[in-house]
Amino acid sequence: MHNLAVYRHFSPARVGVLARNTLTQLVRMRAFYFLLIFSVIVLVSALLIQNFTFDPARQLKIMKDMSFFAMSMFGTIFAIVATANLIPKDVEDRTLYTILAKPVPRFEYLLGKYLGAMLVIVLSMAVMMLMLCVVLYLRQQALLTEQQALLDAGAPHAEEIAVVIDELKADGPSTSLITAAAAICLQAMVLGAVTLFVSTFASSGLFTVVVAFMLFFVGYIEPVVVDYWRGSMESLGSFANACIHVVELIFPNFQSFNLVDDVVSGKTLPLSLFFKILGMGLSYVVVYLLAAYFIFADKEL
Amino acid sequence: MTKARWIACAVLVAFGVIRIPIEDRLAADLKAHQFHEMTIPDGSMREQLGQLGAAAALGGFRSFLATMFELNAIAAYRESDYANVETRYQLVTQLQPSESGYWETAAWMMDSNARRFYLGMDNEVDVKAQGKRGLLAQRAVERGRRFLDDGLRYHPGDYKLQIALGNHLVERQRPADFCGAAEAFAKAIEARDDATLPTRHHALNLALCPGHEREAYVKLRAIAERLVRGDYPIPLDQIPASLILHMRYLEEYLKIAEDDRFPINLDVLRRLYARLRPGFDPATNTDERHAHVLRRLEDVLAIPEGDRIRF
Structure with missing residues (x-):
């Protein structure tokens, strides 16, 4: 017979088993099929869109835009839908009772489930990023070869071609793109934690999905709107000011993780700043998982 | 509400109190590095984007929307629908003003392509229509200039934009401004070594x-x-x-x-x-x-x- 005291301590191994199990469960639900759609998007943007633009460097931008859009959509939708169904599905399948009947602390159960879902997102993002970098690199090299051939053939406006070559060289795969992808991943992780928190007190999976989407939407536009309102604080009055502070206090700020727009247009984020964003994201995850635990621990199952 | 729920709420509120000043500093740092220079879409932009598009613009899809609207503008250009080309590029440049290439292409579309198109419609003898064409061409040139000026406000030292301005001042502006063009080319020289x-x-x-x-x-x-x-x-x-x-x-x-x-x-x-x-x-x-x-x-x-x- 096992010593029950052993199970009172936090066990990364137990969390790992739960995470692996959740990962398998999601893989069986064909979550990775999205990668096929993504590869189609990347290839279409690489092969077909070139006929729609005059600027060779813009072709690479279009590829990046479409790919990051697909990654953001996948990250957001998956983080909400998959996490929202983690607990309801286990309740429906009665797996939750089997697991909790064993000496598994509820926090470990929540953490394991959350990490399993996030593992799917991280793996998918890594594969998508790899695909994007490979296709982007191949397209960049093809365009560079084209431009170099024009230069070698003594085409007029050699200097303009040299400018295009410089732009193409700057628009290939870079560490900035990786930071943008990491920020999308981080955003999905925060959103997953928020959704898990909502699902601990939600009456249904649908309710969780709707509320999580609302929180995400408000969390995204709230910082921009608050920034705008702050410019006219005096005219708003103290009641409106108080309302703004309450909104700021309650809703998570997703705007901090929005780096894609600026990275795609060629800006580079200093690593120190990226680590600040990373720290912020991980704090959100810890706090929301903790809040989720307080409610889940008290839940009658 | 149960005690556990009160505790959860207290944790979230306490976190909110701690994180807001940190997030404000982070936002300021990002702005200092030219990140997050977005604004709320104004009335006319919101109208053109639609409510969903405006939300998407605020929700981190500005670059993607700009790309889509540019593809839209190019489709309009292929049909010589320059009124649409102009409105689309207006949106594109507002969505992503940090991309200097958009300003340059927008200016080229108007002051070169649109102008040539309006002036090239000379198969009719109607004098009134001829006059209107001239006005349309003139307006297209002015619009192109405005794209260049606005673009240069965001990118004062941009090589391509300065060259485009230099060419515009000599080839499109009447009377031509050779001194202004020389100044624009001088700024382009500063932007590039060779x-x-x-x-x-x-x-x-x-x-x-x-x-x-x-x-x-x-x-x-x-x-x-x-x-x-x-x-x-x-x-x-x-x-x-x-x-x-x-x-x-x-x-x-x-x-x-x-x-x-x-x-x-x-x-x-x-x-x-x-x-x-x-x-x-x-x-x-x-x-x-x-x-x-x-x-x-x-x-x-x-x-x-x-x-x-x-x-």
Whole structure:
């Protein structure tokens, strides 16, 4: 017979088993099929869109835009839908009772489930990023070869071609793109934690999905709107000011993780700043998982 | 509400109190690195984007939306629907003003393509319509200029935008602003190390800018010297004719002593004059630079008064 005291301590191994199990469960639900759609998007943007633009460097931008859009959509939708169904599905399948009947602390159960879902997102993002970098690199090299051939053939406006070559060289795969992808991943992780928190007190999976989407939407536009309102604080009055502070206090700020727009247009984020964003994201995850635990621990199952 | 729920709420509120100042600092840091320079879409932009598009613009899909609207603009351009090209590019540049290429393409679409399209509709004899076309072309040029000016407000030192402005001031603006063009090309030179093209354009436009004759001469001569004595020297008669023309004109204007003048083969200029003169009609000419070149050619080649073009 096992010593029950052993199970009172936090066990990364137990969390790992739960995470692996959740990962398998999601893989069986064909979550990775999205990668096929993504590869189609990347290839279409690489092969077909070139006929729609005059600027060779813009072709690479279009590829990046479409790919990051697909990654953001996948990250957001998956983080909400998959996490929202983690607990309801286990309740429906009665797996939750089997697991909790064993000496598994509820926090470990929540953490394991959350990490399993996030593992799917991280793996998918890594594969998508790899695909994007490979296709982007191949397209960049093809365009560079084209431009170099024009230069070698003594085409007029050699200097303009040299400018295009410089732009193409700057628009290939870079560490900035990786930071943008990491920020999308981080955003999905925060959103997953928020959704898990909502699902601990939600009456249904649908309710969780709707509320999580609302929180995400408000969390995204709230910082921009608050920034705008702050410019006219005096005219708003103290009641409106108080309302703004309450909104700021309650809703998570997703705007901090929005780096894609600026990275795609060629800006580079200093690593120190990226680590600040990373720290912020991980704090959100810890706090929301903790809040989720307080409610889940008290839940009658 | 149960105790656990109160605790959860308290944790979230406490976290909110701690994180807001940190997030404010983070937002300021990001802005200091030119990140998150977005604004709330204004009324007309919201109308064009639609509520969903405006939300998407705020929700981190600005770059993607700009790309989609640019593809839309290019589709409109293929159908010569320049009204739509203009509105689409207006949106594109508002969505992503940090992308200098959008401003340049928008300006080129309007001041070159749209202008040519409106002026090219000359298969009708209706005088009113002709007049309207002229107005439309003029408006397209003004719109192109506005795109350039707005773009340069965001990217004052951008190489391509400065070159586009320099070309616009000479080729589209009436009367042409050679001094302004020279200044724009000078800014383009500052933006790039090996800016041979703007260096030449800067000197050539300076040669047509009153009060800058000596400075222009020094710069033109330096370019010519570099061409014949640089790393890849070219023969004297292969120096671009425009360079030779303005140099010789300025040598006479500045009364440079014969011995100090740059060795020039006047046959190159004679050939240029013979090529340009027949097709030139001062009544229909719209290229001021062309007229200046012919005027100077006549001065340098000492064409008799009776044979000269009557400008």
